[in-house]
Amino acid sequence: xxxxxxxxxxxxDEDTRELLEAALNMVSQAATLQLDENSASxxxxxxxxxxxxxYIESVDYDVSDPEDRETDxxxxxxxxxxxxxxxxxxxxxxxxxxxxxxxxPDDDDPMH
Numbered sequence: 001x002x003x004x005x006x007x008x009x010x011x012x013d014e015d016t017r018e019l020l021e022a023a024l025n026m027v028s029q030a031a032t033l034q035l036d037e038n039s040a041s042x043x044x045x046x047x048x049x050x051x052x053x054x055y056i057e058s059v060d061y062d063v064s065d066p067e068d069r070e071t072d073x074x075x076x077x078x079x080x081x082x083x084x085x086x087x088x089x090x091x092x093x094x095x096x097x098x099x100x101x102x103x104x105p106d107d108d109d110p111m112h
Contacts (some may be wrong), residue, residue: 011055017084058083059097061079
């Protein structure tokens with residue numbers, strides 16, 4: 001795809017998205033087994049492009065021992081996890097006199 005053209009993006013149902021996330025995570029883990037750095041980068045770039053097209057986020061986690069001070073922070077191994085964060089369901093609250101209140105209203109409180 002040329003760099004001038006924006007890649008198409010697609011919405012998925014939750015079950016299909018979870019399957020795709022599982023596949024992306026497997027390919028990402030396989031990238032860590034590659035002997036050639038270019039091959040590993042190619043697999044990660046492929047996963048990143050697929051994740052972008054399907055609105056799936058990725059997070060890199062540091063997998064080294066935090067007490068290992070001899071390893072340069074830029075050279076520490078990471079793991080990439082592809083996962084779309086769960087959206088919090090909206091919570092409804094009772095509004096009394098235009099103020100949020102966690103206590104239950106009594107019979108004298110006006111409700112709107």
